[in-house]
Amino acid sequence: MNFTVVVYAAPYSSEAATSALNFTKALLEQGHQIYRLFFFSDGVHNANRLAVLPKGEVNLQQQWDSLIRTNDLESVVCVTSAIKRGILNEPEAERHDLKPASMYESSEISGLGQLIDAALNSHRVVNFG
Amino acid sequence: MANQMQKDENQKILTFVSRTAPYGSNRPQLCLDAALAAAVFGQDVNLVFLGDGVLQLIKDQAPQAISSKPLSSTLETLDLYGIKNIYIDQDSMTKNHLLAEDLLLDGRSAGKEVLSELFDNSAAVFNL
Numbered sequence: 001m002n003f004t005v006v007v008y009a010a011p012y013s014s015e016a017a018t019s020a021l022n023f024t025k026a027l028l029e030q031g032h033q034i035y036r037l038f039f040f041s042d043g044v045h046n047a048n049r050l051a052v053l054p055k056g057e058v059n060l061q062q063q064w065d066s067l068i069r070t071n072d073l074e075s076v077v078c079v080t081s082a083i084k085r086g087i088l089n090e091p092e093a094e095r096h097d098l099k100p101a102s103m104y105e106s107s108e109i110s111g112l113g114q115l116i117d118a119a120l121n122s123h124r125v126v127n128f129g
Numbered sequence: 130m131a132n133q134m135q136k137d138e139n140q141k142i143l144t145f146v147s148r149t150a151p152y153g154s155n156r157p158q159l160c161l162d163a164a165l166a167a168a169v170f171g172q173d174v175n176l177v178f179l180g181d182g183v184l185q186l187i188k189d190q191a192p193q194a195i196s197s198k199p200l201s202s203t204l205e206t207l208d209l210y211g212i213k214n215i216y217i218d219q220d221s222m223t224k225n226h227l228l229a230e231d232l233l234l235d236g237r238s239a240g241k242e243v244l245s246e247l248f249d250n251s252a253a254v255f256n257l
Contacts, residue, residue, distance in 0.1 A: 004253075006255070008159070008257070040159065040163075041155060041156075041159050080162075111166070112162060112163060112166035113166060113169075113170055115163060115166065116143070116163075116166050116167045116170045116172060117170070119141075119143055119167075119252065119253035119255075120139050120141050120143075120172070120252065120253075121139075122253070124253075125253040125254075125255070127255060127256055
């Protein structure tokens with residue numbers, strides 16, 4: 001089956017983002033396809049590449065980035081949610097004259113239209129957070 | 130972007146369930162934003178107010194007092210965007226001692242059976 005995973009929750013403050021990551025891994029292990037990951041609201045913090053974790057703690061953002069790159073997943077971060085939380089990729093950072101960019105390049109910044117498109121083209125949409 | 134927006138032959142039923150009280154979190158606004166985006170992209174949208182979500186619909190709110198933007202301005206645009214299928218959970222109304230005349234918009238009063246059929250018939254359900 002073909003899934004869209006929507007993440008509303010920031011990492012670390014609740015279990016939701018970790019559950020979303022584990023769920024996505026399980027889907028891939030079982031041979032399902034991911035149509036798109038969509039990070040919305042506080043979920044955009046999962047794409048922050050500037051997170052520094054204490055020794056022995058899991059860097060969830062790095063795990064998402066590695067999962068996305070390893071499996072060549074399509075990952076979209078909601079632009080409105082992202083830029084007001086200081087999550088900017090290179091083009092957005094330049095547009096707003098802010099350096100450095102805070103977002104992993106494995107995700108792209110786009111709008112809610114990508115969420116609706118994903119809902120239309122997936123067999124299942126699963127929400128976390 | 131690899132996946133361009135699909136055209137209208139791909140029109141589906143998308144249901145948005147708003148279940149949190151206004152102003153305490155950004156969830157009611159997120160739900161409305163996502164539902165409006167679905168309407169803009171020509172989808173068949175259902176909007177359901179369930180649980181504390183019905184509190185969003187109470188008339189004459191004055192959230193300016195807590196530096197919040199009134200939800201009513203967005204709720205009143207739903208009709209303009211063609212979102213006409215609005216369902217309000219009857220149990221949640223009763224639990225909150227609300228009557229239809231307390232609300233700022235007209236919706237269909239719905240029970241569990243109606244809602245469960247609605248979810249069954251939807252291509253996707255968003256819970257916010």
